[in-house]
Amino acid sequence: MPVAPNVSDYDSLYAGFSWETEKAGLSGLPNGQGLNIAYEAVDRHAMGALRDHIAFRWIKKDRSVRDCTYQELMELTSRFANVLGELGITKGDRVFAFLGRIPELYIAALGTLKTTAVFCPLFNVFGPEPVFQRISRGDGSMLVTTKDQFEKKIRQLLERLPQLRYVLLTDAEQDESGQVRSLPRLMEKASAAFTIPTTAPEDPALLHFTSGTTGLPKGALHVHKAVLVHYVTGKYVLDFHPGDIYWCTADPGWVTGTSYGIIAPLVNGVTNIVDEEEFDATRWYAILEEQKVNIWYTAPTAIRRLMRMNISPREKYNLEHLRLMLSVGEPLHAEAVTWGEKTFGMPFLDNWWQTETGGIMIANYRSMPVRPGSMGKPLPGVEAAVAEVTDDSFSIITEPGKDGHLVLKRGWPSMFRTYLHDEERYNKCFRGDWYLTGDLAKRDADGYFWFVGRADDIIKTSGHMVGPFEVESALMEHPAVAEAAVIGKPDQLIGELVKAFVVLKPEYQPDEALKLDITAHARRKLGPAVAPKEITFIDNLPKTRSGKILRRLLKARELGLPEGDLSTLEQP
Ligand code: AMP
Secondary structure, eight states, rough: OOOOOSOOHHHHHHHOOOHHHHHGGGGOSGOOOOOOOIIIIIIIHHHHTOOOOOOOOEEEEESEEEEEEHHHHHHHHHHHHHHHHHOOOOOTOEEEEEEESSHHHHHHHHHHHTTOEEEEETTTTTHHHHHHHHHHHHHHHEEEEEEEHHIIIIIGGGGTTTOEEEEEEEOOOSSSSSEEEEEHHHHHSOOSSOOOOOTTTTTTEEEEEEEEEOOOOOOEEEEEGHHHHHHHHHTTTTTOOOOOOEEOOOOSHHHHIIIIIHHHHHHHTTTEEESSOOOOHHHHHHHHHHHHHHEEEOHHHHHHHHHHOOOOHHHHOOOOOOOOOOOOSSSSOHHHHHHHHHSSSSSOOOOOOGGGGOOOOOOOTTTOOOOOTBEEETTOOEEEEEEEETTEEEEEEOTOOOOEEEEEESSOOOOOOOOOHHHHHHHHHHEEEEEEEEEEEEEOOOSSSSEEEESSSEEEETTTEEEEHHHHHHTTTTTTTEEEEEEEETTTTTTEEEEEEEEEEOOOOOOOOHHHHHHHHHHHHHTTSOSSHHHHHHSSOOBTTTTTTHHHHHHHHHHHOOOOOOOTTSSO
């Protein structure tokens, strides 16, 4: 039986939409005690009709499967919440997780939210330096990780992280010290019953770090009220229906993996598939088949890899359950949308959002005709526009097809509430009622939005944001490096690759061996996902008169593009 889409007519839904009305789909804490993400995602289902429904199906690397019902998830997350209470973690404290896609990650996330402490995920392949930056900037009180990660990357940081009170190891049988504890032991002793305390909708819930062009990573703080956007986008964009089996391939180290790999599907009461393994085309197709996935949310990098493989999945795999395929994180080119149509019998529906927005803001909807290459139309409840922005002026562009800054009218529930310890930077993101996203876009005459590019130097590699400054800082720690500048170089597969231009100290000679040594140093410090994939030695870096590296110019030269306005260049 075909499933009718939840959005039957986008225009009338948009016109009549109200966040207040949509709230009826959430329960709120018993006795009017507020709104808590974990209660909406887990407990209310566990105490209702979905008690025995599978919340998570975790697929391990060896393909074995562990199911967890909403009732079991309630108990596990309550145990974790009690562990935090036992260790004195209280409201607002920051609990970090540095884990792969294993059950403990999901239990820690939801258990932390139950206690009103703030959950902060770290991408599992980060090297020690990005981990240190984020835990120290985020004032982490606790870190949940594995023995292996602890030994390889964390132990060396402990002295520099005096605020970190506890490290909980998911796979240690015994406590190592008062600070480094065995999570399984603590969980065993903890009660499986926990009453979620009063949670104000504006209480902080999640901290997600995102990369900036300059300076340290920015900690975008989100509140419990964000769950309303997770619920609404789950219903209208991901088109969740009762009984659906859903797979989001994003890692919870990034915001998509948290908002849409944990919260949105559970709030909507569907079954969430999690695969511990990294991308593998045949494994992915097999999962779609075996798990009878109905809704698949993935990313352009993965889609491009699949496109290259020359597998005709519908000939080899039974994908009859698949109803909807979506993509986020980078521009989804028109070819990928039409490849979806040809290969799976349905397009990939692109949608746009970012760490700061907390949830999907612009999307293609199942019932709306797709314009391949477009990000779609604003979520009902969200006002998006294109604006002309200069240092001292701001005006909305009404003319269709004209490029400008993509801006959103402030006020959607999952909007970030601050950059931690950087209110000034936060305030700079707003012009009156409008939030400046940092992206450039255009809007066509029918209201579809088209991505044009980023307004800054941030790199999107394999769907992950990398700030050039962070990479440059690590490179500069190598004894041979005098200066470094990092750009994103377009790459067919991973969107952009991290490319570094390095100026050597006078006593060093540029050669292959040194390049390899600098590369190895960067990989050790930053991890392979962030470290440069290409390094070029250069005599001088182009800079502005005020001393800022002109990455834009390096990029133009690298790509053979026009060099643009060079009026601020120090040495033309
Ligand atoms: P992040 O904060 O890491 O989620 O990255 C957000 C950024 O990724 C956005 O500001 C865009 O630059 C880019 N992005 C996300 N989704 C899309 C999309 N559908 N099309 C083009 N760029 C996207």
